[in-house]
Amino acid sequence: MALKKSLLIASLGTLIEYYDYALFSLFLPFLTPVFFPAHSQYDALVMGFYAILIASIARPLGGLVFGYIGDKFGRKVALVISLYGIAIATLMIGILPSYHVIGIWAMILLTLIRAIQMLCYGGEYSGAGIYVVELAKNNRPALIGALLTAMALVGSVVASLVGIAITSIDKVNPNWRIGFVIGGLMGLIAIYFRRSMTESIGEHERIQTPSFKQICVLYPKEIFAGICIGGFSTLPFTTVLTFINPWLKTNGYLDSLQFMQFQFVLSTIAVVTLVLAGFFADRYSPARVMKKGALALLILTIPLAIMLESMNLYWIISAEIILVILNEILLGPSNAYLKQIFPVNCRYRGVAVSFCLGMSLIGGLTPVIENYLYKATGHLYSIAIWIIIVSFLTLLSLNSVKRTDQ
DSSP states (O other), X not given: OHHXXXXXXXXXXXXXXXXXXXXXXHTHHHHHHXXXXXXXXXXXXXXXXXXXXXXXXXXXXXXXXXXXXXXXXXXXXXXXXXHHHHHHHHHHHHHOOOHHHHTXXXXXXXXXXXXXXXXXXXXXXXXXXXXXXXXXXTSSHHHHHHHHHHHHHHHHHHHHHHHHHHHHHOSSSOOTHHXXXXXXHHHHHHHHHHTTOOOSSXXXXXXXXXXXXXXXXXXXXXXXXXXXXXXXXXXHHHIIIIIIHHHHHHTTSSOHHHHHHHHHHHHHHHHHHXXXXXXXXXXXXXXXXXXXXXXXXXXXXXXXXXXXXXXXXHHHHHHHHHHHHHHHHHHTXXXXXXXXXXXXXXXXXXXXXXXXXXXXXXXXXXXXXXXXXXXXXXXXXXXXXXXXXXXXXXXHHHHHOOOOOO
């Protein structure tokens, strides 16, 4: 019962983090014309991609800051502070004046607020994943970690439902601000429950915490693996959520309501895949399941790219579903795997910094690089180049870490 309660409390913050993240991506085509000056909706969308990239730099910094707090003062302290930041920043996006009201300050403030969100994201998901897996000990840790990640997808599902509700009222100019205000208020409520969390590590495990420089020297392969896993975990879903789907909407393949409905379907499929991946990881080992996911994406990228290039909506949707499934096969066992490869006294920093660095570098660069490849070639299949590179590096990193029993 105590484990179930702790999992629920920890997962509330993860749900809200990914609700905010998905909501921002869902409403990106509507947000960007409000805050970014541009000659066309497409140009504003591209400016939004660059704002995401700039803000994403703060995520690994957040991993370092909250990782230190979590290793030195306990997981609970770090997780409470990170949720405060996420809730307040989300609320601020909902009330931020537009470009027509405050000029260029709208663009600057949105990027700054998004950076604060990213800073706090750096301590939230990785910290919550470590927390629940540490509490689980040998009681199905991969499944417990996957359930936490599934709550992240539940957050995306909730964001999709909110998006559908808002967009169904007005398909042309939906009042997207309502969604961010709801997210901010949910975060403030979740903080109340999170303050009652129990700690997952003892006082003696926080006495000697090495510097981050020492962590890098002692665990270079583990950090590289964390970077690749963090990047891979965002790559297919980011490709779908922030590049292909906005492209489908911008080019008239989906209207606003269909856009939101499809995001809901993708998120639901991802939740089911995550739980199954966690279940099999406890049975066969996290590393084994994750390697199969990375290898499958490496092999299937070219066929999937051909499906995207068909310009047939049903083929494109099928390719997106396969991409999301492969993404979750690797992501599901990742909390248990990353917990195994770092010792307890530097685990929060090792996992949070490396995972967030991968998410920021690869996740932040993905829409920008894929947009560049598409603009340079005029073909959707060109994005396969980027996916193949990341999949290969991830598979290489998983094979480089021999011991996962620390």
